Amino acid sequence: GAVVSQHPSWVICKSGTSVKIECRSLDFQATTMFWYRQFPKQSLMLMATSNEGSKATYEQGVEKDKFLINHASLTLSTLTVTSAHPEDSSFYICSALSHRGEGQYFGPGTRLLVL
Amino acid sequence: GENVEQHPSTLSVQEGDSAVIKCTYSDSASNYFPWYKQELGKRPQLIIDIRSNVGEKKDQRIAVTLNKTAKHFSLHITETQPEDSAVYFCAASIQDGNKLVFGAGTILRVKS
Numbered sequence: 001g002a003v004v005s006q007h008p009s010w011v012i013c014k015s016g017t018s019v020k021i022e023c024r025s026l027d028f029q030a031t032t033m034f035w036y037r038q039f040p041k042q043s044l045m046l047m048a049t050s051n052e053g054s055k056a057t058y059e060q061g062v063e064k065d066k067f068l069i070n071h072a073s074l075t076l077s078t079l080t081v082t083s084a085h086p087e088d089s090s091f092y093i094c095s096a097l098s099h100r101g102e103g104q105y106f107g108p109g110t111r112l113l114v115l
Numbered sequence: 116g117e118n119v120e121q122h123p124s125t126l127s128v129q130e131g132d133s134a135v136i137k138c139t140y141s142d143s144a145s146n147y148f149p150w151y152k153q154e155l156g157k158r159p160q161l162i163i164d165i166r167s168n169v170g171e172k173k174d175q176r177i178a179v180t181l182n183k184t185a186k187h188f189s190l191h192i193t194e195t196q197p198e199d200s201a202v203y204f205c206a207a208s209i210q211d212g213n214k215l216v217f218g219a220g221t222i223l224r225v226k227s
Contacts, residue, residue: 032213034214034215042219042220043204043217043218043219043220044159044204044217046214046215046216049213049214093158093159097213103147103149103161103164104149104161104215105161106151106158106159106160107158108157108158109156109157109158
């Protein structure tokens with residue numbers, strides 16, 4: 001149990017375009033999901049908390065208009081990187097909060113490269 | 116806010132030896148401390164966790180200890196194997212206990 005999928009696994013896009021990343025909890029319902037960003041050889045940096053049916057909560061320094069989060073159902077949260085620039089290139093990972101109180105389970109991540 | 120420090124940043128051990136990674140946290144309200152293992156290019160995987168009402172937890176070759184008074188917790192891996200080589204992250208919960216603050220990570224290399 002507690003499987004989280006993420007799509008796409010990697011994406012290359014041109015500067016100025018928008019990219020949508022999906023995070024799904026496959027075998028459980030997740031009222032809360034999290035979006036992280038990870039730079040090479042660095043730790044996980046929390047970007048925002050996604051709550052089903054309500055607005056996402058963004059961490060300090062994260063632009064909510066640039067990183068749009070939608071959590072429309074109990075199994076799906078999406079992150080849209082709008083008007084992407086090369087500095088947005090990174091590894092984006094989502095996690096879902098276990099409904100059994102067993103911590104966060106991570107998706108496989110999405111590697112974004114903006115040219 | 117919560118600050119989690121993790122040491123060492125890199126750790127090399129001989130196969131069969133033990134490995135210990137230590138973390139300290141600053142927020143006394145933190146009550147959940149998971150450890151994740153991340154292999155190169157892959158997702159972090161929860162390997163063990165501990166809650167503040169427990170001092171030690173063990174799962175086969177992996178154990179975690181927690182000292183709430185000193186605000187530190189440690190990961191112990193015994194009889195290390197080459198497949199234990201990975202980056203290990205500790206984390207501490209904040210606010211309502213759902214959000215996590217991660218340590219900087221420890222690169223563990225097990226030499227055969």
